[in-house]
Amino acid sequence: MEYKVKIDEFEGPLDLLLYLIKEAKISIDKINVSEITQQYINFIHEMENLNLEIASEYLVMAAYLTFIKSKMMLPKANIDNEDIDFEENPEEKLKRRLKLYKLFKDIIPYFEEQERTRGNFITKIPTDLSSEFKLETKEILEKNASVYDLLSAFNKVMRRYILHKPLKTKIRQQSISIDERIIELKSILKTKNHLIFTELFNDETTKEFIIVTFMAVLELSKEKIIKINQDQLFDDIYLDYIEKNEAGVEYNE
């Protein structure tokens, strides 16, 4: 028998068993343990032949199934009556566990749907009113927040960080023209007279943005607003703002 699915597609031995039962088109109540055991073991062997790693819990389940199978084949007459009353038949126990596990597997689509639904709604960061209204330090410290509140707050920040980071870079950097970048560079250079070319970029910088910036730098150099310096090939490239007096005449040079 060829199996289209691989062992790593299962969440565990119970999941694999449910799959085999479904393939056999029978209900959990009607399963024949010796048959399903054989199928289970065949599947494991098949996976071993494919050199796939089999987690030990699958092997443990194989041993357990074999144990049930052998127990069923033993005559029951000699077993103490009290034991029968108190100990659940292992076959029944297996079926019960499968049914219980299946309950949770069957509810997964609901959670997926809810997850998708919530993803359709975006909420904003709470407005920070701390500068508007003063709050007494003592008042804030009245009651302890738990360390879980702290973790939850951290996760919220990180979710937002991931959510908002691309917006800023995308909108800003996609739409910027060389002229706009020249204006930006001028204002950067006014506050910082001397800078390294690479300082104009960060981790999120796109190729287009670098090209636009490079063109803008060349333009500024052509207009003698900046001076470009490089000591040697592959060294850092420095940009220097050329100060002008009020009449627009350059100092030096």
Place this chain on the structure above:
Amino acid sequence: MNRTQMLAALEGLLYIAGDDGLKPEEIASFFEIAVDEANDLVESLSDMYDNSIRGITIINTANSYKMTTKKEFIEMYRKLYVDINKSKLTNATLEVLAVVGYKQPITRAEIEDIRGTNSDNIIRRLLAMSLIKEIGRLDTPGRPIIYGTTNDFLDYFNLSSLEELPELLDNIDIDEEMEQDLFSNLAKFDIK
């Protein structure tokens, strides 16, 4: 303060609160009205948003009302935002969450017993995502940690409370079984 002013003030409050949202009880205390009336007020505001010219709406997750964008435009917003909810939780993770969601308070051993597989790593991930939390310890040998879901869990699955979870497809045998377990476990719990 008349109703029009109350609606306007509520809109401002919900805007400020953002993803923190406001509990019905909090709204009630602002306006010094009953909780029922607070829910009513939100309902009225929500109705006003139910207009094609409006782009915002109100949802209730984790027992908090939150102002959000309407879902009609989500694809447009997605062009600009990497939506965190695009990275869906894996099946195994959802399984553990479902088990904790329905069977809390629950220990790791009980989760693993239901799933028939090691769940340690998934539980650690869910703790780190603050979707579940430690809520106490069992008063049995080894004092195992017991877990429950968080407000972030409710928000993540768009639920206002745990009662909103649909009933598991019922199977009488299993329900009885679980109830027994629950009672014997409750007796053992030592929650602080």
Place this chain on the structure above:
Amino acid sequence: MNRTQMLAALEGLLYIAGDDGLKPEEIASFFEIAVDEANDLVESLSDMYDNSIRGITIINTANSYKMTTKKEFIEMYRKLYVDINKSKLTNATLEVLAVVGYKQPITRAEIEDIRGTNSDNIIRRLLAMSLIKEIGRLDTPGRPIIYGTTNDFLDYFNLSSLEELPELLDNIDIDEEMEQDLFSNLAKFDIK
């Protein structure tokens, strides 16, 4: 997309942008329209807000459009801020504290980058509360101050050391091989 839909989508977009606001160019790029048309669109939306039933409005500051709450209800907002938050750290404060707690040593610029919003006030408040402190300066241009948490921080959260902070998601290796303990597995399946 017709104008009604654009107005609605814009309302949602401005809502998400929140206190940061959006530049006309950003709005234009979002809808793929000219900047003039974008200004026009905001103007129309703004007119709709000029209504006594609304609690939010659109303002234009520093060449950015942003939503803000109407001033009439400032007392309500004070109530929201002071009353609701009285009993616990405000959420924004908690956020900054969480970022410092987990990412220390950290500069103000880094905190603000992660939170996506100005955090100067909150940092000053946390310093005053001695929950965080200056622990040195970075050896980079401007020599920015770096912050870390204090012993009071540990006390406040009932921790004996920073190692006791709950584990973060990025510290958990997804591919980490689960430790398979054959004995515990045997116990799980009830084989003796």
